[in-house]
Amino acid sequence: xxxxxxxxxxxxxxxxxxxxxxxxxxxxxxxxxxxxxxxxxxxxxxxxxxxxxxxxxxxxxxxxxxxxxxxxxxxxxxxxxxxxxxxxxxxxxxxxxxxxxxxxxxxxxxxxxxxxxxxxxxxxxxxxxxxxxxxxxxxxxxxxxxxxxxxxxxxxxxxxxxxxxxxxxxxxxxxxxxxxxxxxxxxxxxxxxxxxxxxxxxxxxxxxxxxxxxxxxxxxxxxxxxxxxxxxxxxxxxxxxxxxxxxxxxxxxxxxxxxxxxxxxxxxxxxxxxxxxxxxxxxxxxxxxxxxxxxxxxxxxxxxxxxxxxxxxxxxxxxxxxxxxxxxxxxxxxxxxxxxxxxxxxxxxxxx
Numbered sequence: 001x002x003x004x005x006x007x008x009x010x011x012x013x014x015x016x017x018x019x020x021x022x023x024x025x026x027x028x029x030x031x032x033x034x035x036x037x038x039x040x041x042x043x044x045x046x047x048x049x050x051x052x053x054x055x056x057x058x059x060x061x062x063x064x065x066x067x068x069x070x071x072x073x074x075x076x077x078x079x080x081x082x083x084x085x086x087x088x089x090x091x092x093x094x095x096x097x098x099x100x101x102x103x104x105x106x107x108x109x110x111x112x113x114x115x116x117x118x119x120x121x122x123x124x125x126x127x128x129x130x131x132x133x134x135x136x137x138x139x140x141x142x143x144x145x146x147x148x149x150x151x152x153x154x155x156x157x158x159x160x161x162x163x164x165x166x167x168x169x170x171x172x173x174x175x176x177x178x179x180x181x182x183x184x185x186x187x188x189x190x191x192x193x194x195x196x197x198x199x200x201x202x203x204x205x206x207x208x209x210x211x212x213x214x215x216x217x218x219x220x221x222x223x224x225x226x227x228x229x230x231x232x233x234x235x236x237x238x239x240x241x242x243x244x245x246x247x248x249x250x251x252x253x254x255x256x257x258x259x260x261x262x263x264x265x266x267x268x269x270x271x272x273x274x275x276x277x278x279x280x281x282x283x284x285x286x287x288x289x290x291x292x293x294x295x296x297x298x299x300x301x302x303x304x305x306x307x308x309x310x311x312x313x314x315x316x317x318x319x320x321x322x323x324x325x326x327x328x329x330x331x332x333x334x335x336x337x338x339x340x341x342x343x344x345x346x347x348x349x350x351x352x
Contacts (some may be wrong), residue, residue, distance in 0.1 A: 116165035142337030151186035192332030261296035
């Protein structure tokens, strides 16, 4: 940590430089300076400091003069995070490296003759045996849990879980039985999926983005204002699926009955109209789990918004539709842990 404080590097520059390197395979100091919009001197000093603490690797080192290093840099993928996904009863345990690439993952086959907690304990025991055999935990920068509910760290409890059994489990204490040396970071899975998906939108940190996941069993969303979540209640993402339609049923319930793009568009039109009036998003991102040709939803949704709710086409936000391919919450979770780890390893909070 002293290497950063001693050269007086701004944290904003460190983040920009790290993101420039993380988004590339290999990159030179000159390319870093250009991508992060900093001077070559700042890029060089920051890269050297990141090398010193093991965040980066250098593919080739040439010492032309004393105290200066040259060569192409890359993220140190020996560093990894552990992820436990409890979004449904097919528990998933993943290892993801610092570049956000999944190294490996394995899924639990749920035994209905056992209690939920016994299933989870057995899964964690087998996962721990594998991890301790294959990995050096000194290279682990975080242990995260993706949850279908809200985690309260002070009480080590989960509330509003869509899997009722989780409301009665002290998840931190359960994990400590197998991984006592690793602090746990837990977050609601919809927020994590939103963060992962929204991060690919150009300049998303300067935009307001509405994210909505339409799944087989649930419908939930999040709203990010310049990269920060707007919560419908303390610690919980906006639950757009609970909006009540004129017929009396919820949006989430109505979406479960949809099969065709035009049916999804018809249900989404009213709540999207409400969100446009209240939240004024720059971008709307819709992720569908069951609809392959989801892009067809967008023109029909825009037509209804224009004809029924009188939104002008030229003033509508960008509306993006994508098909759910994998558990994006894993990537979002590792992004959060990576950011926290980077901040922790660079700066002593007492000196900031």
